[in-house]
Amino acid sequence: MRIRFRFSKLGRIRFTSQRDVARMWERALRRARLPLAYTEGFSPRPQLSFGLALPTGAESLAEYLDVALDPVRAVDDGIDVATLPGTLDVLLPDGIDIEEAVVVERSKDSLQQMVTSCSWTMRLTGISREDLEERVAAVLAADVLPIMRERKGRQEQDDLRPSVLTLAGAGVDQDVAADPTGRTVGLVAELSTQPRGVRPVELVRGLIAVADGAAGLSPEGPDLAGRPGRIPVLDRACRTHQWIVRDGLREEPLRGRGIPAGADRALHAMERAS
Amino acid sequence: MESLWPQIEPLLAHVTKPARYIGGELGAQQVEHGPDAVSWLLVYPDSYEVGLPNQGLQILYEILNERPDAAAERSYAPWVDMEASMRTHGVPLFSMENQAPAGAFDVLAFNLSAELVYTNVLNLIDLAGVPVRAADRTEEHPVVMAGGHCVFNPEPLADFVDCFVLGDGEEVVGELNAVLASFRTAGGDRVGAGRVDLLRALSRVPGAYVPSCYDVTYDDAGRLAGVTPRYPETPARVEKRTITDLGDWPYPRQQLVPLIEVVHDRLNVELFRGCTRGCRFCQAGMITRPVRERPAEQVRTMVSAGLERTGYDEVALTSLSSADYSGIEETVTGIIDDPACSGQVSVSLPSLRVDAFTVGTAAQIQRVRRTGLTFAPEGGTWRMRQVINKLIREEDLYAAVDAAFSQGWKRVKLYFLIGLPTETDEDTLGIVTLAKQCVAIGKRYHPSVTVTASVGGFVPKVQTPFQWFGQNTIEELTRKVHLLRDAARPVRGLTIRWHDPKATAAEGIVSRGDRRMGGVIEQVWRNGGTFQEWSEYFDLGLWTDALAAHGMTLEDAVYRHRTEHEVLPWDHISAGLHRDFLWQDWKDALAEHGLPDCRWTPCYDCGACTGYGVEHVVASAVPPAGGSQGTGQDLSSGGQVPVRFLTTAPSGAAPAAGSGGGAVALVSEGSG
Numbered sequence: 047m048r049i050r051f052r053f054s055k056l057g058r059i060r061f062t063s064q065r066d067v068a069r070m071w072e073r074a075l076r077r078a079r080l081p082l083a084y085t086e087g088f089s090p091r092p093q094l095s096f097g098l099a100l101p102t103g104a105e106s107l108a109e110y111l112d113v114a115l116d117p118v119r120a121v122d123d124g125i126d127v128a129t130l131p132g133t134l135d136v137l138l139p140d141g142i143d144i145e146e147a148v149v150v151e152r153s154k155d156s157l158q159q160m161v162t163s164c165s166w167t168m169r170l171t172g173i174s175r176e177d178l179e180e181r182v183a184a185v186l187a188a189d190v191l192p193i194m195r196e197r198k199g200r201q202e203q204d205d206l207r208p209s210v211l212t213l214a215g216a217g218v219d220q221d222v223a224a225d226p227t228g229r230t231v232g233l234v235a236e237l238s239t240q241p242r243g244v245r246p247v248e249l250v251r252g253l254i255a256v257a258d259g260a261a262g263l264s265p266e267g268p269d270l271a272g273r274p275g276r277i278p279v280l281d282r283a284c285r286t287h288q289w290i291v292r293d294g295l296r297e298e299p300l301r302g303r304g305i306p307a308g309a310d311r312a313l314h315a316m317e318r319a320s
Numbered sequence: 321m322e323s324l325w326p327q328i329e330p331l332l333a334h335v336t337k338p339a340r341y342i343g344g345e346l347g348a349q350q351v352e353h354g355p356d357a358v359s360w361l362l363v364y365p366d367s368y369e370v371g372l373p374n375q376g377l378q379i380l381y382e383i384l385n386e387r388p389d390a391a392a393e394r395s396y397a398p399w400v401d402m403e404a405s406m407r408t409h410g411v412p413l414f415s416m417e418n419q420a421p422a423g424a425f426d427v428l429a430f431n432l433s434a435e436l437v438y439t440n441v442l443n444l445i446d447l448a449g450v451p452v453r454a455a456d457r458t459e460e461h462p463v464v465m466a467g468g469h470c471v472f473n474p475e476p477l478a479d480f481v482d483c484f485v486l487g488d489g490e491e492v493v494g495e496l497n498a499v500l501a502s503f504r505t506a507g508g509d510r511v512g513a514g515r516v517d518l519l520r521a522l523s524r525v526p527g528a529y530v531p532s533c534y535d536v537t538y539d540d541a542g543r544l545a546g547v548t549p550r551y552p553e554t555p556a557r558v559e560k561r562t563i564t565d566l567g568d569w570p571y572p573r574q575q576l577v578p579l580i581e582v583v584h585d586r587l588n589v590e591l592f593r594g595c596t597r598g599c600r601f602c603q604a605g606m607i608t609r610p611v612r613e614r615p616a617e618q619v620r621t622m623v624s625a626g627l628e629r630t631g632y633d634e635v636a637l638t639s640l641s642s643a644d645y646s647g648i649e650e651t652v653t654g655i656i657d658d659p660a661c662s663g664q665v666s667v668s669l670p671s672l673r674v675d676a677f678t679v680g681t682a683a684q685i686q687r688v689r690r691t692g693l694t695f696a697p698e699g700g701t702w703r704m705r706q707v708i709n710k711l712i713r714e715e716d717l718y719a720a721v722d723a724a725f726s727q728g729w730k731r732v733k734l735y736f737l738i739g740l741p742t743e744t745d746e747d748t749l750g751i752v753t754l755a756k757q758c759v760a761i762g763k764r765y766h767p768s769v770t771v772t773a774s775v776g777g778f779v780p781k782v783q784t785p786f787q788w789f790g791q792n793t794i795e796e797l798t799r800k801v802h803l804l805r806d807a808a809r810p811v812r813g814l815t816i817r818w819h820d821p822k823a824t825a826a827e828g829i830v831s832r833g834d835r836r837m838g839g840v841i842e843q844v845w846r847n848g849g850t851f852q853e854w855s856e857y858f859d860l861g862l863w864t865d866a867l868a869a870h871g872m873t874l875e876d877a878v879y880r881h882r883t884e885h886e887v888l889p890w891d892h893i894s895a896g897l898h899r900d901f902l903w904q905d906w907k908d909a910l911a912e913h914g915l916p917d918c919r920w921t922p923c924y925d926c927g928a929c930t931g932y933g934v935e936h937v938v939a940s941a942v943p944p945a946g947g948s949q950g951t952g953q954d955l956s957s958g959g960q961v962p963v964r965f966l967t968t969a970p971s972g973a974a975p976a977a978g979s980g981g982g983a984v985a986l987v988s989e990g991s992g
Binding site: 063073076090103 | 332333337338339341342344346577579580581628629630631632633664
């Protein structure tokens with residue numbers, strides 16, 4: 047028996063890693079006394095399978111977790127999936143909230159393999175809306191978008207352009223006193239995850255590279271000196287959707303009955319005190 | 321107190337492991353500060369991952385927060401990248417719970433578990449915006465306190481810490497809090513009105529040592545002549561605090577469960593405090609006497625409640641020698657068989673003596689998953705082990721290793737010390753002989769077993785019989801490491817790991833220094849020497865330069881044997897042990913004469929029980945299986961021993977050895 051959870055990760059908890067979140071779930075599931083199925087071997091672990099890893103520091107409205115239960119004990123214990131979100135929410139740390147839980151078929155592909163793209167909402171500082179719109183247009187018009195990316199501990203050049211499926215400015219500008227330009231601007235994007243996922247920070251590097259060339263190539267990030275208001279800096283990023291393709295249609299692994307997902311909710315979450 | 325979160329948050333996107341700084345652990349308390357509560361910031365002066373699991377800090381955190389007149393938060397040393405960012409942006413050291421500035425607390429209380437963190441202590445005081453030297457602080461600054469094992473020689477930090485606290489903290493922390501609460505400033509906004517009077521008042525609390533209440537004198541040769549009280553009410557000798565019954569203190573009740581992975585990331589339940597095996601190199605065993613076992617029923621409750629609350633799938637039963645706990649096998653079996661554990665909870669025993677480790681224990685702890693198995697013979701030959709009083713025979717080690725391999729372990733780790741008193745090359749090379757035989761035993765069960773021998777350089781510790789011993793030089797330790805490495809090279813399945821002899825030397829510098837060592841520590845810190853426990857940041861050159869600048873040498877500070885009548889910098893600090901007992905034990909060591917465990921044999925009058933009117937608290941009248949310590953003597957007859965037996969026996973506990981031992985004794989008192 048397999049249960050799929052959709053959950054959000056918002057606020058301070060965004061500073062934990064994917065591995066940390068996995069361990070939070072393991073502990074919460076044990077505290078809930080769910081009859082977990084364990085791996086075989088000398089060091090048995092609960093069988094958990096997450097969707098695509100979320101970068102440390104990013105928030106999300108669309109995280110997924112598949113939990114395998116021991117089929118015999120699950121029936122004996124009379125597991126009621128509808129009650130699980132309520133049971134588990136109080137056992138998970140603040141900022142991790144379950145949106146939905148359903149029983150799913152055991153499929154041969156893992157969630158991680160099935161996801162083809164992710165939608166992101168980002169909040170940038172250091173740039174005006176006009177400058178950002180210019181850069182967005184330039185990215186969309188470009189044939190190639192070389193940036194430096196880390197791969198197995200080494201910096202290599204990679205073309206970002208094929209991974210940028212959609213890109214647009216979003217939301218209203220927000221006044222932020224801490225920012226030198228006095229405000230932030232929103233950005234939404236759908237980024238392909240195959241063959242390799244693109245992280246929001248890499249997209250921002252592409253936005254820099256498209257107009258400032260070498261600045262985006264620097265692995266340390268842009269040198270902001272002398273160019274306030276022109277160079278975008280990633281302030282917050284929130285994954286709003288993970289997409290899979292089923293029967294030729296793009297859809298979410300869980301449809302999220304009544305889940306108000308999307309850029310507006312992401313921006314709203316970012317505005318809340320974390 | 322104001323929250324620094326708005327200033328901290330933007331820094332977190334650019335540092336490693338940002339979740340170190342967000343708090344929010346399960347068990348973290350909602351701390352509210354009010355005018356009636358003394359505010360404590362409990363600081364562990366090493367990284368979050370190392371500091372968070374510290375049980376001492378967690379115990380005090382809970383005890384203080386249960387009091388209406390106290391409020392305690394926690395802090396850890398920000399990692400190097402975060403500290404740089406904090407200093408650049410003017411963000412001071414802050415607490416985990418409320419992200420409140422450290423300088424706003426009434427007390428900064430440091431846990432001192434290792435000497436090489438001393439430079440971090442100075443750094444954190446500075447990062448808090450507080451003058452590092454106690455003499456420069458005013459009513460506007462927090463009182464800086466320190467506790468933990470290292471305070472049994474407080475002198476190297478005496479210029480920086482206002483008040484040290486010796487021994488078990490459970491009771492004394494409340495007494496200190498009461499004194500602090502009575503010294504509010506007129507406005508009531510903080511503790512510390514009349515700082516000198518406050519410190520004098522603290523010095524009257526038993527177990528508290530306030531360095532500014534003492535004068536230090538030196539003789540014409542520049543040797544320490546004495547540390548003497550300045551005021552009539554100041555004690556000439558400060559005695560440690562000892563709680564008499566661990567059963568009265570079932571803490572931590574709500575062990576912290578961090579959001580990120582830390583060391584010892586599991587439920588920890590303390591089986592007993594103190595150890596009387598009498599290993600002469602072991603400071604922990606000397607300064608925490610006597611043995612006080614936690615009642616087995618309480619252990620069971622703490623384990624089951626802790627697992628249910630935390631969701632951990634591993635519990636460590638901690639102590640200085642866990643296999644010595646009365647009825648250890650029954651306790652382990654009870655946990656593993658508890659239906660609430662669903663057969664998925666593993667038990668680890670972090671400190672295992674080989675003579676108390678049986679096939680039964682091995683079989684129990686491997687039922688769920690095999691945690692690492694480490695044994696500590698410490699010395700390579702029987703002669704060496706008699707000198708250090710770690711009286712385990714080769715047969716004991718081989719039997720324990722055999723038990724482990726036969727129960728399916730494929731890797732075993734062995735701990736040894738080199739640079740011990742009277743050590744010869746034969747003793748050193750005995751390490752390889754032992755380890756090699758362990759590999760051979762393992763190969764009977766599995767073709768690819770590995771044995772790792774971890775070798776540490778010995779640092780003589782204060783309040784032990786070896787406090788007079790001159791530490792081996794860096795060159796000598798390095799030579800011994802090379803001997804071992806070369807001898808182990810042809811042995812398949814044997815790996816030798818060693819601790820950097822340079823770091824051993826630096827630890828020696830601070831371990832036995834007098835008050836003048838403070839200048840050396842300060843200089844190392846001012847020259848950037850933080851995180852000296854970490855090999856990537858450790859720099860011996862900083863230490864030797866600072867020594868030289870203060871007219872000191874490694875030869876005198878570290879390598880020199882101390883003499884019988886020499887004034888030692890920690891003579892005014894007492895862990896209860898009589899100096900003549902320690903000196904006699906030192907002479908016994910040199911005579912290769914072992915001393916059996918006083919839990920089960922007559923008292924040697926070391927002072928730890930008699931001096932404080934406390935007693936051993938153990939549940940079993942007989943030592944664990946194999947507990948003869950290899951001396952072959954019959955321990956079952958016992959004697960006039962100041963031992964109080966627990967009135968509730970661990971269920972199913974049976975005497976493990978001996979002829980006369982009836983079931984579990986329910987006697988109380990034997991007069992000492």
